[in-house]
Amino acid sequence: MNRRTFIHDLSHLAALGGVLPTLGFGMFDSSYELLSETVSPGNVLILIRLDGGNDGLNTVIPLDQYSVLNSVRPDVIMPENKLINLGKSDLALHPSLSDFKAFSDEKRMKVIQNVGYEQPDFSHFRSMDIWQSASNYDEFISSGWLGRYLEDKHPSFPNSYPNDTYPHPLAIELGHQTSLMLTGQYTFPSFTANNPSHFSEIINEFDHNYPNTRSGDKLKYIQMIAKQSNLYSQVVKEAYEAVGNTVEFPDSHLGWQFEIISRLIKGGLNTRVYVAQIGGFDTHDSQVDLSDATKGEHATILKELNDAVAALIRSLDASGDSDRVLTMTFSEFGRTIVSNGSYGTDHGTAAPMFIFGNQLDPSVLGKNPNIPANAQWQDNLEVEFDFRQIYSSVISQWLGGNSQTELNVLFNEFQKVPITGEYVDLDEDGVRDPIDECLNTPAGAMVDVRGCTVFSLPHDTFEVKVISATCPGSANGVIEISCSNSSYSYSYSLNGSASVPLSQENNFYDRIENLSKGTYQIAIAVNGQNYERIYSVTVGEPNPLAANSKLQVDTKSLELNLAGAAEYHVQLNSTRFSTRENYLTLNLRPGMNRLTVSTDLGCQGIYEEEFFVSEKVQVYPNPTSGPLNIYVAGIDPEVNVQVKSIGGIEVYRKTLSVDSRRKLGINLSDLTAGLYIISLQGPTVNTSHKIIKT
């Protein structure tokens, strides 16, 4: 498979994004741990959707019914000696499924017979909707069971996603579809605005070449924004590129999907659910070749399934990941018992499901179907298991969830069937007890894939910050490194240069100065531990100093919002100080105040502003028939009083002395009724008031 093809569809993978307006693009640039430190990725479920309705009776053949089958489906039945005997339950597999037989022998394939639902619907659309939404035959639910499962596990999705605990997509869907299965009740967990590949046909690293026209220019721009807003594309791409595949995958649509899935799992992507699909099972005609019933469309498509599943499992074996992966097939329905006149079969009811995995209970589940000797076109197989029993068992035994989870997801309780046995994880470290090598991990500890504690430090242990950008043409950028955990000693290196200690001696703090514009990698190691954390920070050229001030007259204070630097030098009147706060409240004196803010970098400019703070003035009564009392706080011995009509005409002006009780009085009884503005001015007073003259 060539790389361009992958990238073309890469963002289909990065499906689970949601609407994340609060998070900036590039959050993953700032810090990451080495992959060796990755926590247990947990169990993975891969679903394979067989589109069209798979003919179960030609996939898993009940040998005890062979002679009846021979008489009721003569056009599609295969010679008994060509079938692969499964060696148990008197069952045989289609000749295309040779690797399935091998997995069965290795005790890692399970067959569940006769899965379906009550009152089967023979419409592809409706039946697929029922399977994906997990609804009753007579109800409609517009969300999917896996979508609901993910919402149940992640109730705050998508608002705070991705985050440190869940940096990766919760589910990945391959191909071009958004399936109902992964649609949540409130969110679109597999289908999002962040998914640029849904937007357009993307080749070559998201860059479709639009023509050099006005319209093309706009499309280029929108594409760039779409790419920039996809928070998951980078991490998925990194996981994909982290490792290659050693196993060769078949050159088929499903093989291509599995190759991507296997690389993502190996690459450390902590995604729990993958969905792949393969079509072509709607075999109304030419299901088998006229001359040889082991060939034909059904044989071809089963061979594609067989080869792709084999490559997937062997590839996961090679990387040591197969213990934690469960792969399951399903189809919207099986097909009719009888064959039709065009070497095919029509829409039916129950069908077998395959499940693959190392932790399986490999016994065959379900009885061999009983084929009536006189079967007619309207006769169908009986349903033995409701498909939701399988979902419910997968949730409780593999994905993790209690009975409340099941109720939330499936709206009902269903009788369980054994798939991998009960899900037991007593220390709740996400690693099932049968494969947990450390059964008593303390709560909350980070564990590796074996379930054992790994050394790790919380994400906020270190702080690596660009304190100062660099002015154009000079090198005066500063990076500051600090650590809040004094239990260890550390060392850091800048761009791979010699280590510098970060310990008690420098108070777990260091400063790198005289940096020019550029991106710097700082690796911090813990002495004596196999742990390293890498930060990538960029020293840029600074934005101008930005300041936004708001005068609070009541409290005679100034709220100041600063941006553009880490440290600011503030001078208010004659007081000087430096601060790292972006938000300050400064107390002002009555009268004129002068504020200056500067930073270390002259190129950022200086913010200067003057504020006049008036002493408090009260005017009463209001409305007034004439006499007006004015209370003037502060110390001004006299103030200028001016009264204007609302139209702006001055009707009164005088300089008045303030008495010892800080009061003065005027009389406006000569004025006509209406709205007036009274203004008072003095060295520490400057206010206006609306008054109503009655």
Add this chain to the structure above:
Amino acid sequence: MQKIPRPFREKNTPIDLVRQFEDDRIDLQPLLESRKVTLEVEGSLNKYTGPFDKAHKKHLLNRCLVGYAEHHLKDLDNLSLDQAIDLLFTRHDIGEPVNNYYEDLSASEYQSIYNNEDVAPGTPFLSQAYVKNNNPDEISGGERHNAISSWLYSSIYHQPTSVEWKLFLFLHNLTPVQDFGRHKTRYAYLKLVYEGSFRNYRDYIYDLTLDPTMLEYLNLQASQKDTPDENYAREVQELFTVGKRPFADFTEDDVREAARLLVGWHFDWDQTMYTEGWEPVVNFNEYNHDTGDKQFSEFYNNSLIEGREGPSGREELGEFLDMIFETEKCAIYLSRRLYQFFVYPAVSEYADEQIIKPLAQVMRDSNFSLAETLKVLLSSEYFFAQEFHNAMISSPLDFSFKVMKGLSILEGDLVRWDENTYVSYFAEDSNVFHPKLSQPDTREYFFFRHMNWRTGQLGLEVHHPPNVSGWPAFYQDPIYDLYWINSVTIKARKEFTESMTRWGAWIEDGAHLRLSLEKFIASFENPRQLDSMISQLADRFLGGEIPEAALIRIRKSVLGNELNENYWTDAVDDFNTTKSRNAYNTLYWRIEQFMYQIFELYEAHLF
């Protein structure tokens, strides 16, 4: 954790597009380089004589209407270009908001607020003499304010096949005022702007100068003769008539002289508010007028406007505007703004010389009628050049209205989502809906109030421009219409289309209006055929051809892998014949699939 999805009821502030654009740190260089080598469109204002087919009609409607609907396109069937232009320039009365808010508050609240000035539901309220309450600076009635917003959005949404509301947006953006929340004066401004493009523009500016909301917005109301306020004096030249320096080299002295000339005009709040009628009362206060002579610069031909004593001081305004409109630059500036809004925002040297300057002559010859000038532009061979089709990013209003109309949301089904099972109820289960929602005027009130909020989230709320320059996407070189799309709005647009398709538009009390599957399917020719359906959808919603690969992808998303197309046909037939809930749901989900994929194409943002 069960909850009804009502994301659009959150009260957050509309997005600041300029700031978000900066936060995104977009590297514009490659785009600017690309723009440089984009082919120059050559042509003239000569009448377009080529074929007037569907593509040309769509282009014309994109520019003339606000997110046009299919029925507008039908209106142009069999029309020649001249006939189409005649139709598009037909005049209609703006109408008046009515009392459709009576269900927005309880009977007792309604009684206490509106008792003294009540008008019957469905009748206009603006001309009512408002009752003076204890708080002379405030007016009661957020509902009435909402009713005006609703009426404004509803009028634009229900536009006839006429350029009037697009011209309204053009002129509102060119001479904007921010809504202060007052009813009568708010309406006066909107009506003034709506009619302005069809009048002599100088007369329009005269009335705009004395518009109460403009007097207040740009401070003439508070201007005093001793310290004249320069705000309006500057903007009336720089933004409304002759343009910025260095294009128009009027001086700072010109600003100061204009400020002296303009002082003295004040509107009378009480006379406007507490008397019958909505027409504002504006007075000239001769005692607050600078009676000295006003000397203007060389740019204005060294004109001297003689200061006048007494009431005749009011004549100076007309003389001042005459002086402005005599400059050569005025018509050129206004023609350029028309060009940028209706043809393409970035202006080349060629366009300036060959299109805009000749257009300015048309404007002078037509006695400064913007509408008459625009007619010539929209009929020109230059306008119809292929390069300009779908060349702009649609504004939030064009985008969201196009989506709503294309899905016929307003004419859709009333649905409600059950909180627990998430099953939808329809109008036939009428007991789940408040009876008020069955009243069309109440429904419109809520629906367009919601649309008003929605478009603000996408970056354009009418009557709430970011500042006196209007919306940067219409004027700010070199970014222009790129401002509409950033990392936040691209998601907001996506979320908007998803929720419109899936849930419908929030009305009130958890009720939504959602597309009517029956009407929607019926609005296509041959909906039983999948490819025909996809291409018609693309034609309806996309600004450009649907990419071949997208077509295949949409087919797949509807049919699954390699299913027979007959299954689609069966699903449509099943729905059309049985109308069963099952058939409805099966088809609705597939339609959702269609719409999600169509709206994810970048072409959905072009027009």
